Amino acid sequence: MVAIEQDRKVTQLKTAAMTETTDTPTEHHVDLAVPGYHGQEVELGRETVGNVRCDNAFMVAENVNVYYGDNHAIRDVTLEIGKKQVVALIGPSGCGKSTFLRCLNRMNDTIETARVTGNILLDGTDIYSKQQDPVALRARVGIVFQKPNPFPKSIYDNVAYGPRIHGLAGDRSELDGIVHSSLERAGLLKEVKDRLEEPGTSLSGGQQQRLCIARTIAVNPEVILMDEPCSALDPIATARIEDLMDELCEDYAIVIVTHSMQQAARVSRRVAYFHLGYLVEVDDTDKVFTNPQHKLTEDYITGRIG
């Protein structure tokens, strides 16, 4: 029975791989082959290489598939995210990093064509079950986007937005406290404490991104998702945000998408390498960067890209 099940999966993967391998005639008969870099074929294991499990897992994704209409963007991904650790998602553009990240707090619900199958558990409860309110989920799993997107409100109101809608503060002084401590933890308080009433959009890009982080931690989430949070920032602002992540992971689980190997190496405990919707390899960061198990991972992190 299990064998049949396995078999079916294999054929599925095979067809999927073959439809994408446009420049490869079918007579190659390479099982589960996908185009690698430099046009050579690399076998894509049906199991993720490395170790998808971890100690004290807090979020667990099991056999997650995501479809945008007919586009199968995430293929059977299983990954655990532990408490108090930073997991970095890396991989070439379009491989599904953002898609997977957005599954974790159901931001994909806002896309009409998106469909998610499989299970994602947060602290043991299925976040895609009918009882789960996506709004409540997003308060527990916060997200920071690639481009800073402060609301066109004052700095204070930006940070106070989340606590206000969730009723986290009883009175004004409590709210003041939350705003100040969030800005403090995001490393922004010193720069803005005299101009809290100025619009958030008047800040520099790096400050705006830290404002968005402050806005997210003001809600006091349990997991923070970050989708290329530093891609619009200069190295100094990037360094500050990386420091910030180091501090934040004392309290939160953090998942970060990044295109920078160095950044992944600096901030993350574990690294997950995605390719064409498959999760190819997951392991501790130093293992992946010093001794990658999979050819595709090795090619990617050594920079041998087309």
Place this chain on the structure above:
Amino acid sequence: MQSTTLILLLGFFSIGAFYLGRGHSLSLVGGPGKGMALHSLPGYYGYFVAIWVVLPALTLLLGWVLIEPKIVTALVVSGLPDSYQSLSAGELNLLVNNIRNLASGDVVSIAIDENLRGAADSFNDYLAKSRQLLAVLVIGLAALGGAFAWRKIHPDLRARNKVEGVVRWALIGASSIAVFTTIGIVLSVLFEALMFFQKVPATEFLFGTTWSPQTAIRADQVGSSGSFGAVPLFAGTMLITGIAMFVSVPVGLMTAIYLAEYSTSRIRGIAKPLLEILAGIPTVVYGFFAALTVAPWVRKAGESAGFEVASESALAAGLVMGIMIIPLVSSLTDDAINAVPASMRDGALGLGSTRSETMTKVIIPAALPGIVGGILLAVSRAIGETMIVVMAAGLAANLTANPFEAVTTVTVQIVTLLVGDQEFDSAKTLAAFALGLMLFVVTLILNVIGLHVVRKYREQYE
């Protein structure tokens, strides 16, 4: 030869010139395929020659057609016997008109004599000669221009830049038409309004509370001198506009919010075109809908509730006008909402906002300037609306805030002042221009504020 024939001919010439010019440019560098040696694409050399063929010739043609009547008339008059030369300007004018009519075979208002017939013949004669001369000159100039351009063709000729220069001037000309028309309208309204204010003091017009423009229609009639206090008209305009906005703003806003944030793309695909149809219905159709359906209904409803309702009421007109403006409000609001970057929405949702929190706390505040601008534009549309009010609100210039009474608006009064026959310099007729000027100023101010607000808002995200 007729000038239309000439223009057609020039059209054919230009097509020919295009192909000749293009071919010539290519042959200079050694045939097709060698086009790279030319400064511009071969087609531009074609356009270059065609422009030289058409433009000077067309300018001559238009200028000629404009001054031809004057010259021909002068020639004919100078050919008349001496007895006519002493006529006064007015009489001479009449005579020339008659000669022209006689020449073209129309009805003539004076006795036809030898001299007149002779003049008509010479008129026709001169005209025919002029046309022949024109045809020769135009064709000659076209040929000359073509030859000149042909000689100028050279691989280094910056043909593209020259053609684009001409195109640029043509575009500038086209866009200045609207500007000059606007200036013309404003000036004419302004001058007529100033004439009105010479007859009726501006203070009476602006602050008087009685509107009764019935003056004597012609100078020999006896009649009242009329009273031109425009306050009731502006009050009526404001009342009806207020009712219309009261209907259209909430409904339009909610429609836009639903379409932008809540509807599926399928519903949106159906509802948007339907709204656009609503926007495309002629206002006169809304007018009889208001007069025949809504007004009686309002009257019945009002009376059953114990109010005294006139058969033509401000309420009926305002309601229908509000319905008419819904698509305008909703589409402008929809634009404003869609202009809010998707990242705002994602940001709010990502913090755990519900859809309605996202809408009311983030999207609407961000879009508010755009929405306000849209509403101001809608107000100016409502103020300018005429047809619905004519048909449903009546003509009585009552100064009232009661929506069940008949009122009238500025635009409606302009219409009624100008229909029917009357002297063009009577206070009654001129009052229309004064009203028009006021209306123009008010809507201009609203539009400027509206556009300014919208623009300021745009800068925020770009």
